Amino acid sequence: MVQRSIGQERFGFSGPERKTSSLDTLVSLIDWHAVAALLDPLYPASKGEPAWPPLAMFKALLLSIWYDLSDVKLAEALDDRASFRRFCGFSANEATPERTAFVRFRRLLVAHQLDRSLFETVTMQLKAKAVTVKTGTLVDATIIASASEDDDDARWVKHKRKRAVHGFKAHVGADADTALVEEVSVTSANINDGKAGPGALPDNPGEVFADSAYRGNHFCDAVLAKGGIPRIVATGMWGRDEAETLRKLHEWNKPIHRVRARIEKIFGTWKRCYGLRRMRWRGLAKAAVQVHLTAIAYNLKRTMNILSVPA
The missing domain is CATH 3.30.420 (Nucleotidyltransferase; domain 5)
Incomplete structure (x- = not known):
């Protein structure tokens, strides 16, 4: 399945300098390419509606844990909060996943049994x-x-x-x-x-x-x-x-x-x-x-x- 391209900012007038948060530090903490490589097999089909990038979805699930958010609240916060968008790789103006996208993504994690591999990959880097x-x-x-x-x-x-x-x-x-x-x-x-x-x-x-x-x-x-x-x-x-x-x-x-x-x-x-x-x-x-x-x-x-x- 073709993946959506995200993170492309549109032209516009520059606003006030953005505020940094702990999420900006977490983005640079590990090499996320290793995580993305594990998640790539989740959408093998080349046809169909473009899917949300799996790495962005994985990062969104981490946000739901850090801030104890349901799927509905996560979708709302991701649409509204600039720091959440930056962490997941979305630009300030583009659309973000709806609630059902997180449900489908979790089902894929379970079906491919990737949770342990993701834990081991991230933990190895952190150690x-x-x-x-x-x-x-x-x-x-x-x-x-x-x-x-x-x-x-x-x-x-x-x-x-x-x-x-x-x-x-x-x-x-x-x-x-x-x-x-x-x-x-x-x-x-x-x-x-x-x-x-x-x-x-x-x-x-x-x-x-x-x-x-x-x-x-x-x-x-x-x-x-x-x-x-x-x-x-x-x-x-x-x-x-x-x-x-x-x-x-x-x-x-x-x-x-x-x-x-x-x-x-x-x-x-x-x-x-x-x-x-x-x-x-x-x-x-x-x-x-x-x-x-x-x-x-x-x-x-x-x-x-x-x-x-x-x-």
């Missing part, structure tokens, strides 16, 4: 920019309510002193120093953390900090297989003297709790700021798309903040 000596990995999971209780891919789960939730679970592995998300795995909510945890482990994870849900040979063996060192919260220890044993248990758990708690800030940002309190669409595949897009949006903003701090 190179925010380069640090790898010391450890944070692993944890968060439950996200389903869009509807009729979603057949979601499952019920209940924790102590909390109400039951029908939804999915995002398993995340993040760098312990930069808090950049390195691996993501999405399952139904009833999957045990320790069982799904290996899917959230990056290569060469260093010390792996996780809570007691990850104790057990299945997860620890996966950490060791990738060259990591398990640092798992212990729920008990053997010892002859109770006071001495409790002291050792506290000394083991305290540094793990201190480091592991950093991942809660990631989940807090996703849910409070990026609208991941509930899935927007039904099905595990679409849930994975939403989580991967959220992780990409988070990593972009996180890297921008890291680079803005003087060394």
Whole structure:
């Protein structure tokens, strides 16, 4: 399918100098050509109505996450806000996509299973920019309510002193120093953390900090297989003297709790700021798309903040 040509400004009188925003910084943060190359197969047909450039549509979806916008609100904001237009590559005067265009684009992402490839491509570039000596990995999971209780891919789960939730679970592995998300795995909510945890482990994870849900040979063996060192919260220890044993248990758990708690800030940002309190669409595949897009949006903003701090 032929793609529309966008970003061509019309002749006119020059107005006041434009205001810059953080979106202008994000545009120059990575090489977007690598992302565009992944998205090119979405419109292979050479005939038909010209399609919106897939890179512009992908950037628009990132805007919907950063600003927690529905498809309707995203279409309105893209038509109205100059900073949104610049970020996506639209000029000040040309038409922008309507709501249904975003629906069709998401369907294509799901059909081509590009969400993970996009996450890996963007994250690889960001890790190179925010380069640090790898010391450890944070692993944890968060439950996200389903869009509807009729979603057949979601499952019920209940924790102590909390109400039951029908939804999915995002398993995340993040760098312990930069808090950049390195691996993501999405399952139904009833999957045990320790069982799904290996899917959230990056290569060469260093010390792996996780809570007691990850104790057990299945997860620890996966950490060791990738060259990591398990640092798992212990729920008990053997010892002859109770006071001495409790002291050792506290000394083991305290540094793990201190480091592991950093991942809660990631989940807090996703849910409070990026609208991941509930899935927007039904099905595990679409849930994975939403989580991967959220992780990409988070990593972009996180890297921008890291680079803005003087060394």
